[in-house]
Amino acid sequence: AQSVTQLGSHVSVSEGALVLLRCNYSSSVPPYLFWYVQYPNQGLQLLLKYTTGATLVKGINGFEAEFKKSETSFHLTKPSAHMSDAAEYFCAVTYLGGGNKLTFGTGTQLKVEL
Amino acid sequence: DTAVSQTPKYLVTQMGNDKSIKCEQNLGHDTMYWYKQDSKKFLKIMFSYNNKELIINETVPNRFSPKSPDKAHLNLHINSLELGDSAVYFCASSLRDLGNTIYFGEGSWLTVV
Numbered sequence: 432a433q434s435v436t437q438l439g440s441h442v443s444v445s446e447g448a449l450v451l452l453r454c455n456y457s458s459s460v461p462p463y464l465f466w467y468v469q470y471p472n473q474g475l476q477l478l479l480k481y482t483t484g485a486t487l488v489k490g491i492n493g494f495e496a497e498f499k500k501s502e503t504s505f506h507l508t509k510p511s512a513h514m515s516d517a518a519e520y521f522c523a524v525t526y527l528g529g530g531n532k533l534t535f536g537t538g539t540q541l542k543v544e545l
Numbered sequence: 546d547t548a549v550s551q552t553p554k555y556l557v558t559q560m561g562n563d564k565s566i567k568c569e570q571n572l573g574h575d576t577m578y579w580y581k582q583d584s585k586k587f588l589k590i591m592f593s594y595n596n597k598e599l600i601i602n603e604t605v606p607n608r609f610s611p612k613s614p615d616k617a618h619l620n621l622h623i624n625s626l627e628l629g630d631s632a633v634y635f636c637a638s639s640l641r642d643l644g645n646t647i648y649f650g651e652g653s654w655l656t657v658v
Contacts, residue, residue, distance in 0.1 A: 463643060465647075474549075474651045474652050477646050521588065525644070531576065531641060532601055
């Protein structure tokens with residue numbers, strides 16, 4: 432079965448610092464990987480996704496992620512955090528034969544401090 | 546125009562009641578979903594419909610019954626509500642093909658008292 436592990440339920444960074452949110456997946460078939468962001472009392476918004484092709488994926492709001500098959504990872508990064516980045520971030524996986532069903536990680540709450 | 550809209554956004558109801566949450570998408574997608582987010586913010590799929598046909602039905606109590614009158618609408622009816630049903634329910638939609646972006650609604654906050 433496919434699964435996603437997000438290390439660190441809470442991450443705190445200073446404004447202007449590097450953001451690194453970790454995601455590792457488990458999949459017996461090639462995965463399709465997603466990062467979603469959820470602001471308080473709102474729905475989920477797609478930040479970026481990896482399906483096939485280039486392993487470094489750029490998304491909205493300056494975020495990017497790199498698919499590393501050897502490490503089964505899809506970590507999310509942003510060079511410089513902004514206060515508006517404070518939110519809950521979810522990594523998710525789906526796969527061929529999965530019916531486009533997303534399996535989510537447990538989420539990482541990002542806090543940005545002045 | 547909201548792409549995936551669901552109503553109501555907030556719902557407080559007593560145990561034992563029956564309630565419905567409605568969802569509509571105007572993205573021209575052929576697949577719609579219901580996800581549940583619990584109090585620990587864990588998200589899990591409940592159902593998925595493709596062109597009004599049920600294609601994913603996770604282990605969900607029979608008290609939950611989705612209905613899709615057409616491919617732009619997917620409603621969720623819950624019978625005999627229990628305290629444990631309190632959660633945020635998200636409607637979502639996409640094109641069926643693997644890897645297509647799934648777009649989520651704003652969520653419906655259900656509180657059972």
